[in-house]
Amino acid sequence: MVLRDDGEQKPFLSVIVSDTTDNRGGYVTFGANWWWRRKNAGFALVLGLAFVTAPAQIALAQTQPPSANSTTSTTAQVQTPALPYQLPPDKLAQATALGKIRPLIHFGAELWEVVVLLLLLTTGAAARLSDRIATKVNKGWQRSGIFSAILAALVFVLTDLPVEAIGHAFSLHYGISVETWIPWLLDESKTLGLTLLLETPLLMLALGLMRWSPRRYWLWFAAAAVPLMVLFTFLLPPLIEPMFFEFQPLAQSHPALVQQLQRVVQRTGTSIPPERMFLMKASEKSNGLNAYVSGLGASKRIVVWDTTADRMPTDEILFTFAHESGHYVLNHIVKGLALAAFGMFVLFWAVARFAEWLVHHFGAAWRVGTLTSLPGLTVLLLALALIQIVTEPAENTISRHFEHEADVYGQEAIHGLVPNPQKTAVAAFNALGEAYLDDPNPNPFLEFWTYDHPSIQTRAKFAAQYDPWALGQQPQFFAR
Numbered sequence: 001m002v003l004r005d006d007g008e009q010k011p012f013l014s015v016i017v018s019d020t021t022d023n024r025g026g027y028v029t030f031g032a033n034w035w036w037r038r039k040n041a042g043f044a045l046v047l048g049l050a051f052v053t054a055p056a057q058i059a060l061a062q063t064q065p066p067s068a069n070s071t072t073s074t075t076a077q078v079q080t081p082a083l084p085y086q087l088p089p090d091k092l093a094q095a096t097a098l099g100k101i102r103p104l105i106h107f108g109a110e111l112w113e114v115v116v117l118l119l120l121l122t123t124g125a126a127a128r129l130s131d132r133i134a135t136k137v138n139k140g141w142q143r144s145g146i147f148s149a150i151l152a153a154l155v156f157v158l159t160d161l162p163v164e165a166i167g168h169a170f171s172l173h174y175g176i177s178v179e180t181w182i183p184w185l186l187d188e189s190k191t192l193g194l195t196l197l198l199e200t201p202l203l204m205l206a207l208g209l210m211r212w213s214p215r216r217y218w219l220w221f222a223a224a225a226v227p228l229m230v231l232f233t234f235l236l237p238p239l240i241e242p243m244f245f246e247f248q249p250l251a252q253s254h255p256a257l258v259q260q261l262q263r264v265v266q267r268t269g270t271s272i273p274p275e276r277m278f279l280m281k282a283s284e285k286s287n288g289l290n291a292y293v294s295g296l297g298a299s300k301r302i303v304v305w306d307t308t309a310d311r312m313p314t315d316e317i318l319f320t321f322a323h324e325s326g327h328y329v330l331n332h333i334v335k336g337l338a339l340a341a342f343g344m345f346v347l348f349w350a351v352a353r354f355a356e357w358l359v360h361h362f363g364a365a366w367r368v369g370t371l372t373s374l375p376g377l378t379v380l381l382l383a384l385a386l387i388q389i390v391t392e393p394a395e396n397t398i399s400r401h402f403e404h405e406a407d408v409y410g411q412e413a414i415h416g417l418v419p420n421p422q423k424t425a426v427a428a429f430n431a432l433g434e435a436y437l438d439d440p441n442p443n444p445f446l447e448f449w450t451y452d453h454p455s456i457q458t459r460a461k462f463a464a465q466y467d468p469w470a471l472g473q474q475p476q477f478f479a480r
Contacts, residue, residue, distance in 0.1 A: 084426045084460035085433050085440050092440065094174055099439030101170060103446050109163040110389050116158045117382040121375070126151075127367035130374035141204070147374040148203035149196055155381065156195050161188060174437055179285035190243055203377055210372045218352035222344040229340060230296070233333070237295040245285075247303070250277040254309050261321050268325045268413050276301045283307050289435045291317075293324045296333065307435075315418040316428040319410050326409030330477075332402045339398065347387065355383035392449065399452035407459055411466055412478045425463035429456050 087095055120126045130147060137143045168184055171177035179187075205224065209217035241247070251258045251274050258274050265272055282290065282305040289312060291304045302324050308317060327333060358379050359371050368375045411421050418424045433440070433456035442455045453459075468475050 083440065083457065084464040085430055085438075085457045087434055087437075087440060091434055091437060095433075095437040095439050096441075098170070098174060098437050099442060103443075103450060105163065105167055105170075106450055109159070110385070112163065113155070113159045113385050114382065114389075116155065117378060117385060120154070120378050121362075121366040121368065121382065124367050126375040126378040133374070141208075143374065144204045144207050145200060148207070148377065149200045151377055151381070152195055152199040152203065153192065156192055160191075164188065175287055176436060177286055178283075183285070187244060194240070194243075206380060207372070207374070207377055210376070214372065218348035219345065222348045225344050225348075226341045229344075230337060233294075233337065234296045234299050237299045237301050241280075241294070241303075246281045247278045248281075249275065250279045250304060250309070251275075253279055253306075257304075257309060257314065257317065260314055260318060263417055264318055264322050264325060264413060267417065268322065268329055270325045270328055272300070272302055272325070272328070278303045279306055279309060280304070281306050283310075287435060289432050291320045291324055293327050293333070300328070312428070312431055315414070315424045316431060318414050318417060319421070319424050319428050321410075322413035323406045323410030325413065326406035326477075327402070330402075330405055330409060332406065336402070347384075347391070350387055351380065351383045354387060355380045358383060396450065396452045397448075400454050403453045404459075404462070407454075407463065408466065409477045411463060412475045415469065415475070415478070422464055422467055426460050429460040429463060432456065433460075 086092075129150060130143075133143050133146050137146060168177060168179075168181075172179075202225075206217070206221055209220050209224075213220060250261075258277060261277065262274070278301055280303050282288070286305075286307065289305060289308045291302065291308055293300075293302050295301050302321065304317070304321070308320065312320070355371055355376070359368055359376065363369060363379075366375065366379070368379055370376060371379060407425070411425050414424065415421050432438070438456040440457050442451070442457065447455050447458070454462075
């Protein structure tokens with residue numbers, strides 16, 4: 001639901017509850033923002049849900065574009081039309097290189113997480129840790145809490161941290177990030193603290209439910225997770241986001257921009273007053289551009305990065321704002337939560353069945369006698385990690401559908417507010433693509449599997465040709 005490029009990680013329980021991630025299949029990002037990168041690839045999805053949005057994605061599918069400098073034949077010497085998203089030669093070389101690095105980091109991170117969890121089991125480390133805790137602690141809930149906290153910390157330190165460090169190194173090298181290593185490590189320490197605070201009780205809850213209801217624990221866990229997800233969505237803007245960035249009212253530093261944004265508010269009918277428009281000081285960490293929506297009800301807000309406000313022309317910011325407004329008007333957050341709620345029940349059922357199968361076949365070798373033992377939590381995380389990999393394309397398909405709808409909505413919303421909505425949208429995508437060195441010619445498989453937004457080239461192509469007014473057609477979301 002954002003226009004930018006970022007990476008992702010998958011914890012035991014987290015969801016996309018704010019519009020802040022534009023995944024290009026890699027961890028080339030600029031900071032250690034827990035609420036951006038640690039999203040769950042399985043909660044909102046099962047593979048069957050992909051068919052809901054498959055027709056729209058098929059319509060959006062792009063073949064691998066030719067070079068902008070190619071010609072159709074040496075006889076006719078007819079030049080191929082220029083692609084709408086283009087980069088200068090130096091940026092193109094960097095984007096092409098990153099286009100190869102990002103998927104390596106993305107899939108490497110997923111594989112590494114599985115390897116680490118397998119090593120904890122196959123070496124007997126998880127079982128020995130459980131035995132050691134049992135000799136020191138008498139109460140069962142204390143054993144559960146200590147094991148859960150250590151397990152969450154180990155997964156973060158051994159999987160998340162090294163992958164994010166590699167991504168940050170590339171981000172610094174290519175000029176996407178300006179955050180030095182000491183502040184980055186401070187952000188990572190905050191991320192670790194949040195991980196322990198949130199994942200420890202969830203792992204304890206899972207273990208307690210497994211012992212209380214061995215056959216239906218997945219059902220009760222999903223039922224408990226749904227209200228927690230909604231609560232987290234509500235609390236994210238006021239409590240978690242300020243831990244990583246400084247926010248201030250947008251009107252304080254950009255009053256003229258707020259007045260322009262109010263034109264979009266009037267056009268879209270969104271109830272987003274100026275006091276819910278914020279400027280985020282991202283320039284201390286990033287050279288990227290971004291805006292996003294987050295929150296529910298009283299916490300609902302739209303955030304514009306200071307880099308966006310300072311570097312993008314007003315008409316392009318209006319398009320970005322209209323895109324974000326579209327997510328609210330089209331109820332994407334509510335729909336996303338509904339899909340997540342449904343997906344959680346299916347996901348946890350699948351994880352439970354798969355984890356039980358793993359214990360049945362490998363438990364003896366791993367010294368895991370039952371899934372309800374402390375080391376069984378490690379098996380549960382392994383099952384979750386593997387199923388998340390399988391369900392990733394389905395989630396991304398749905399996300400790309402929402403993003404495409406918001407692109408259409410944004411372009412229609414600024415019709416009449418800017419001289420040329422098509423040109424404005426294409427220019428905005430070019431600015432965003434250049435800021436994050438988005439590959440102009442992404443591999444179609446990688447776009448399908450790893451992109452939770454359509455590629456910049458796909459979006460720019462659509463924006464360049466979308467003009468229902470010129471063709472006498474009815475716009476999709478706005479009456480003529």
